[in-house]
Amino acid sequence: xxxxxxxxxxxxxxxxxxxxxxxxxxxxxxxxxxxxxxxxxxxxxxxxxxxxxxxxxxxxxxxxxxxxxxxxxxxxxxxxxxxxxxxxxxxxxxxxxxxxxxxxxxx
Amino acid sequence: xxxxxxxxxxxxxxxxxxxxxxxxxxxxxxxxxxxxxxxxxxxxxxxxxxxxxxxxxxxxxxxxxxxxxxxxxxxxxxxxxxxxxxxxxxxxxxxxxxxxxxxxxxxxxxxxxxxxxxx
Numbered sequence: 001x002x003x004x005x006x007x008x009x010x011x012x013x014x015x016x017x018x019x020x021x022x023x024x025x026x027x028x029x030x031x032x033x034x035x036x037x038x039x040x041x042x043x044x045x046x047x048x049x050x051x052x053x054x055x056x057x058x059x060x061x062x063x064x065x066x067x068x069x070x071x072x073x074x075x076x077x078x079x080x081x082x083x084x085x086x087x088x089x090x091x092x093x094x095x096x097x098x099x100x101x102x103x104x105x106x107x
Numbered sequence: 108x109x110x111x112x113x114x115x116x117x118x119x120x121x122x123x124x125x126x127x128x129x130x131x132x133x134x135x136x137x138x139x140x141x142x143x144x145x146x147x148x149x150x151x152x153x154x155x156x157x158x159x160x161x162x163x164x165x166x167x168x169x170x171x172x173x174x175x176x177x178x179x180x181x182x183x184x185x186x187x188x189x190x191x192x193x194x195x196x197x198x199x200x201x202x203x204x205x206x207x208x209x210x211x212x213x214x215x216x217x218x219x220x221x222x223x224x225x226x
Contacts, residue, residue: 036210042119043201043216044152055214087152095167098152 002026002090006099014107018074021102028068029097032092035064035073038101041085047086048073080106109134111202111217119196119215121226125189129202129214129217132183140205141185142213143176145198148221153198157205158185 003026013019023033031051036044046055048064051071061076075082083106088099115127129141142157154165158176166174175188189196199221203213 032209036213037208043203043219046214048210049206049210049212049214052111070197089152089212091206091209094165095169096154096205096211098154100151 001095002029002093002097004088004090004097004099006086006088006102007100008102009100010103010105012016012105013078013106014038015078015080015086017069019078019104021073021086021104023066023071023099025069025071025092028041029090029092031067032090033064033066033071034091035062036087037082038087039082044087068083075104078104078106109139109204109215111204111215113200113217113220115220115222117221118223118225119192121193121224123197125187125192125200125222126186127187127200127202127220127222129186130182130184131204134204136180136183138207140165140207140211141176141178142203143187143207144200144201144203144213144216145196146219147195147198154199155187155189161221192199192224194224194226196222198222 002092005024033051035048038044052064085101085103117127137160140157143155158164173190178185199219200218203216
């Protein structure tokens with residue numbers, strides 16, 4: 001199985017800050033990576049697919065980058081509604097696996 | 108747009124079989140792999156498996172011996188059975204649409220249903 005490791009596990013930032021979340025795959029996955037946002041009590045929501053493609057309807061302050069084993073989700077200007085847990089997921093091979101999550105809190 | 112909704116018992120006795128159904132509306136049933144994903148309270152996400160409308164399945168090896176995913180195209184539904192449940196199977200169970208080919212990401216998701224295991 002491909003292991004997905006996210007860092008940090010949590011981050012606290014102020015409104016307007018730039019926030020970066022990392023995701024590392026245990027082996028190369030090309031660009032077969034997705035990012036999700038999950039708010040408490042809700043299902044995850046797809047933000048980014050194919051490492052850097054923005055899902056329709058997702059604000060442009062979210063962006064993704066990377067390929068191979070190292071990936072990044074960036075929130076360019078943190079908003080109050082971005083308080084959530086973010087997960088990466090590899091789609092390169094089965095079983096499909098997720099990172100452990102990064103909790104983003106607003107200071 | 109495609110919408111999904113899970114249904115089934117919220118409480119299952121240990122050693123028995125968990126059964127959930129996902130009802131799909133608003134889209135073509137043949138355009139996706141229909142997936143189950145679970146999340147223990149306060150923990151991360153685990154992919155369980157998926158089924159195509161033809162009946163072809165793909166299961167997570169960690170659960171393969173205990174799971175069956177089936178499809179009823181006449182009702183636009185697919186179902187999950189997880190046998191011999193233990194306390195470790197307590198989780199929110201989500202159904203989701205999974206892209207085909209190499210685009211195996213999940214969108215959209217159902218709201219999820221919490222399943223608790225009683226001893």
